[in-house]
Amino acid sequence: MKRRVVVAGLAGLLAISTPVGAATEQLSIGSPRGTIDFAIGDSKVFRTSGGFKSWQGKVLVDDLDVSKSSVEVTVATPSITMLDAQQTTMLRDTDFFDVDRHPTMQFRSTKIERTGETTLKVLGDLTLRGITRPMQLEVSVTERRPDAAPGRRYAYFRAEGSIKRSEFGMIKFIDLVGDTVDISIRTDAWR
C-alpha cells in the first residue's frame, strides 16, 4: 500500500515536470531515414542532379515559441553521389566539394518563423568549402505524432531551398551546367 503511494507520488512529480519537456523536443534527422537531393536548375544544356548519402542533424522544436526552435545539420561531403561515376569523382575533387580538405558541410539555423499551419521558414548559414553564406529553407512538417515512442517517426520534414554554387567557389562548367542548385530534403524526425 505504502509502495503504491510512493509510485503514485513519483508519477505525479513527473507529470508536473513534463510541461516544459512537452513544449520543447529534441529530435534527430538524417540518413538513412532522410535524403538530401539536389539539381542544377538553371541550365538549358546539361541539367544534372545528385544526392548526399550520409548526413545527420538535430532539431530543437519549441512549440510554444517557434522562433526558439533550431536546426543543425552536418553532411559528409564524400557521400555525394551522382548516378554517373565520373560526375561523382569530379564533384568530390578540388574544383567542387574538395572532400579531402572539407569532409563536412554544415547548416545552422539563425532564425525560424512560422509561415502557415504546417510550414516554416528557416534561415541559416551554410558552411561549404570553408565558406559561409546565408541560406533559406521552406519547410513543411507533416505526420506529426507527439506521442511517438523514441526512435519512431515523430514527424516528417520536407525542406526546399537553393544556393548559388558560385558563392562557394564552385564555378567549373558554370556557363554550361548552371549556377543555381535546388536542394530538396526529405526526412523522418525521431526522438
Place this chain on the structure above:
Amino acid sequence: MPGPAYHPLAKLLHWVTALCVLGLIAVGLWMTSMQISLLKLQLYAWHKWIGLVVLALTFGRLFWRWRSPPPPLPEGVVDWERRIAPVSHALLLLLLLALPVSGWLMSSAGGVSVYWFGILPLPDLVPRDQDLFAALRQLHHLLAYGLMGLLALHLLAVLHHDVMRRDGIFRRMWF
C-alpha cells in the same frame, strides 16, 4: 529505264535520318570513352537533342510509309530476300524508335533532364533511380550495338545489290 523509286519526301527523311544516325553513333562512341570535360557535356547534350530529332523523323517516316507505301522490289530480287527485307527494315525502324526512347528514359533515371536544343524542357519519364539508370544504360548500349550490326547488314545488302547485281535497289532511294 529506272524502276519505281521512293517518294522524294521518303528519300529526304531517310537521308536526314542516316546523317543523324551516323553522327549519333560516332559521337556516342566518342563521348562515352571521354574523361569529363566541357566538350563531353556538350556532346552528351547534342547526342540527346539529335537522338530526339531521329525519334521525330522516324514517326514522320512511319506516317509517310502508311500514306505512301514503298515501291515494289525490282524483278531480280530473290524470294528469301523479299521475305527478309521488310523484316530488317521494320527492325531498323523499331530500333530508331527504341534507341531515342531508351536514351530519354536513361537520361531521366540518371537525373539529367533533357532541355531540347535549350528551347524546350522535356518531362522526365521516370524518377531518378540508380538501378533503373544502370539497367537502361545497358539497354541503350545493347540497342545501339544492335543498330550498328543491322546497319552494317543494311549497307552490305545495298553494296551487294548495287555493285554485284546492279539491280537498281540503291537508285530507289537515291535522288
